[in-house]
Amino acid sequence: KNQVEQSPQSLIILEGKNCTLQCNYTVSPFSNLRWYKQDTGRGPVSLTIMTFSENTKSNGRYTATLDADTKQSSLHITASQLSDSASYICVVSFTSGGSYIPTFGRGTSLIVHP
Amino acid sequence: NAGVTQTPKFQVLKTGQSMTLQCAQDMNHNSMYWYRQDPGMGLRLIYYSASEGTTDKGEVPNGYNVSRLNKREFSLRLESAAPSQTSVYFCASRSWTSTYEQYFGPGTRLTVT
Numbered sequence: 001k002n003q004v005e006q007s008p009q010s011l012i013i014l015e016g017k018n019c020t021l022q023c024n025y026t027v028s029p030f031s032n033l034r035w036y037k038q039d040t041g042r043g044p045v046s047l048t049i050m051t052f053s054e055n056t057k058s059n060g061r062y063t064a065t066l067d068a069d070t071k072q073s074s075l076h077i078t079a080s081q082l083s084d085s086a087s088y089i090c091v092v093s094f095t096s097g098g099s100y101i102p103t104f105g106r107g108t109s110l111i112v113h114p
Numbered sequence: 115n116a117g118v119t120q121t122p123k124f125q126v127l128k129t130g131q132s133m134t135l136q137c138a139q140d141m142n143h144n145s146m147y148w149y150r151q152d153p154g155m156g157l158r159l160i161y162y163s164a165s166e167g168t169t170d171k172g173e174v175p176n177g178y179n180v181s182r183l184n185k186r187e188f189s190l191r192l193e194s195a196a197p198s199q200t201s202v203y204f205c206a207s208r209s210w211t212s213t214y215e216q217y218f219g220p221g222t223r224l225t226v227t
Contacts, residue, residue, distance in 0.1 A: 004156070034215070043118075043204050043218030044157075089156065100145070100164075100208070101172075102216065104156035 002027040004092050004105035012111045017080055021108045023073040023090030031100065035064050035075045036089040038107070044089055047075070077110075085112045116140055118219035120205050126225045127195045135190040135222050137205030145208040146188035147172075147216065148180060150201040157204065163188055195226045 004025045013019050025033070032051045036044035048057040048064040050073070056065050061078045077084055090105040121136045139146065144165045149157040159172030163182040177199060179191045188207075192199060202223050206216040 041221075043206075043220050045218070046215050049215055101162075102159070104149075104158070106154065106156040 002092075002094065002103045004090055004103050006088075006090050006105035006108050008108060009106070010109040010111070012113060013080055015080060015082055015112050015114050019077050019080060019110065021075045021077075021088050021090075021110070023075070023092075023105055025071050025073070025090070025092040025103070025105075027071075027092040027094050027103050029094050030068065030071075031093040031095050033064075033066055033073050034091045034093075034102075035062070035073075036091060038087045038089055040086070047088075080110075080112045082112050082114060085110060118205055118207055118217050120203075120219035120222050122222060123220065124223050126227065127192075128227055129196060131195050132191070132193050133195065134192075135203055135205075135224075136187070137189065137219060138187045139205075139207040139217070140186065141207060141209065141217065142185070143207035143209045143217070144185070145210070146182065147206040147208070148178075148188065148190045149204045149206065150174065150199075151204060151221075152201050160190065160203075195224075197226045200224060200226045 007022045034049045035047045038044040050066045063076045066073045087107040089107045091102045093102045118139045147162040148160040151157045158174050161180040163169045166185045181189045202221045204221050205219040208216045
């Protein structure tokens with residue numbers, strides 16, 4: 001069964017500190033991996049997208065890595081800000097019959113304290 | 115561009131009532147999706163429409179029906195609401211030419227009593 005596991009489930013850090021979120025998946029055949037940020041009460045917004053051949057992608061203070069051999073990804077947040085408080089969701093997609101099927105992780109809830 | 119819009123934002127239903135959640139996108143995207151999000155769970159795919167005129171079941175389709183009315187609109191219908199359908203519902207769309215990115219609406223918070 002295709003699964004996406006994220007860790008930790010929740011994380012509290014101080015403003016200005018760095019943190020790393022983890023994502024392990026068993027989705028096959030792999031198409032792409034995305035990290036989303038979801039603020040409370042809003043829909044998810046894409047941060048990064050990586051395909052099989054990419055092993056790192058940055059978006060400002062967010063850097064995602066992908067190891068397709070071990071089926072692991074990480075999202076590193078540098079110099080955290082209060083506005084980074086949100087849920088971060090890892091999404092891994094496979095293709096089936098020409099359609100594109102995403103599988104969502106449960107998310108990591110990040111709280112940044114001043 | 116409004117992106118993906120959903121109506122209503124909030125809804126309270128009694129068990130057994132029916133309702134339709136509306137979703138529209140103005141980005142000329144081919145594919146559209148309906149998800150539900152429950153506390154402690156990841157988003158789960160209910161139904162999707164790869165292109166206008168086609169719909170397919172996702173992971174949790176029971177109790178729901180969908181209609182891809184045209185390229186812009188994709189509606190989700192609950193024929194006989196149950197308390198287990200209390201959730202936040204998100205609609206999303208995707209272009210075949212984009213780098214796999216989905217764009218999400220703001221969500222509909224549904225409570226069934």
